[in-house]
Amino acid sequence: MKLDLSLSVLMSVYYKEKPSYLxxxxxxxxxxxxxxxxIVCVKDGILTAELDSVLLKWEKLLPLKIVGYEENKGLAxxxxxGLSxxxxxxxxxxxxxxxxxxxxFEKQLEFIVANPGTMVLGSAIEERFYRMNQCYHKNIRFYEDNIDKTSELLYRGTPIGHPTALINKNLLQRYLYSETVGANEDIELWFRILHDGYKIRNLSFPLYVQRINDGMFKRRSSVKAFKEFKIYVKNLYALNGFSFKLIYPCLRLIVRFLPKKCVELIYMSNLRRNILS
Structure with a gap:
């Protein structure tokens, strides 16, 4: 299959990233x-010499476009x-x-060519859980293959793994990421896109490996947890009105405040699919 669609990778790096990961x-x-x-890589603030060295190394081997600014301003x-x-x-x-x-990219672009009208496409994710730089658990995280604003999955969590997303540039330029919702810029974007009648598609097999360090399971601050909760409830109500399914965001909020070990066990269990998927 001829894949003549042009593709830009969009990513952001900041000073706390590990050079080996980059x-x-x-x-x-x-x-x-x-x-x-x-590959457009945004330097979100001044980087360490080690991170800059990694970028310089790969700049010689990849079509890497390095842009950025001096002050850290967040992912959104x-x-x-970087989109510009x-x-x-x-x-x-x-x-x-x-x-x-x-x-x-081959698999995602093949799907785009074979399914005209697709505007957002993700995939399943192979999750690797790390502690002290050692992988101690692996999991495959699946998403529904065809999601619209009525999909029940929206009550239980994000409809697509953000870093797996392949997005039509014109669509993303029209909506952009909100810079006022903290670390919830992705789910807020998906809600706006779905609200306007677009669908989100997902491939049923993993094309992406996500590193999950145990620091992720620390309890979130109350501000971050409630901001996420408000985004879900506000947007789900706007899409579908009142539903008893709104219990799912409530359950997820409770999980955010559980001890680290409990959250870790939930993430590695089938219970996660019902509450945090």
Whole structure:
């Protein structure tokens, strides 16, 4: 199948990222069976010398476009900033501490070509849980393959893994990421897109490896947890009115305040699919 769609990878890196993770991330882009036309990497603030060294190394091997600014401004701002430098028809998101499997872009673009009208496409995720730099658990996280504003999955969590997303550039330019919702810029974006009648598609097999460190299971601050809760309840009510399914965001809010070990066990169990998927 001829894949003549142009593709830009959009990512953001900041000073706390581990150089080895960034190196693995860029290596996975180098090994793609269908390479991206360009990789736009936003320096969200001044980086360490080690991180800059990794970028310089891969700048010689990849179509890497490094842009940025001196003050850390958060992921939403970085992605909006970087989007203005993207020339591709399609935008592939990726986090700088993760890995794209080598056929990710090939498989996603094949689906786009075969399914005209698709505007947002993700995939399942291979999750790898790390403690002290050792992987101690693996899991495959699946998402529904065809999601609209009436999908029940929305009550239980995000409809797509943000870093797996391949997004039509014109669509993303129209909506952009909200810079006022904290770390919830992705789910807030999906709600706006779904509200306007677009669908989100997902491939049923993993094309992305996500690194989950045990620091993720620490209890969230009350401000962050309630901000996430409000986004879900407000948007779900706007989409479908009152429903007893709104109990799911309430359950998820409770989980956010559980002890770290309890949250970790839930993430690695089937219970997560029913509450946190």
């Amino acid at each position: 190196d693995e991330c860029l290596k996975s882009l180098y090994e793609q069976t269908h390479p991206a036309n360009e 701002h970085a992605l909006n900033f 430098y993207c020339s591709g028809e399609w935008i592939a998101r990726m986090d700088t501490d993760d890995v794209s499997l080598k056929d990710r």
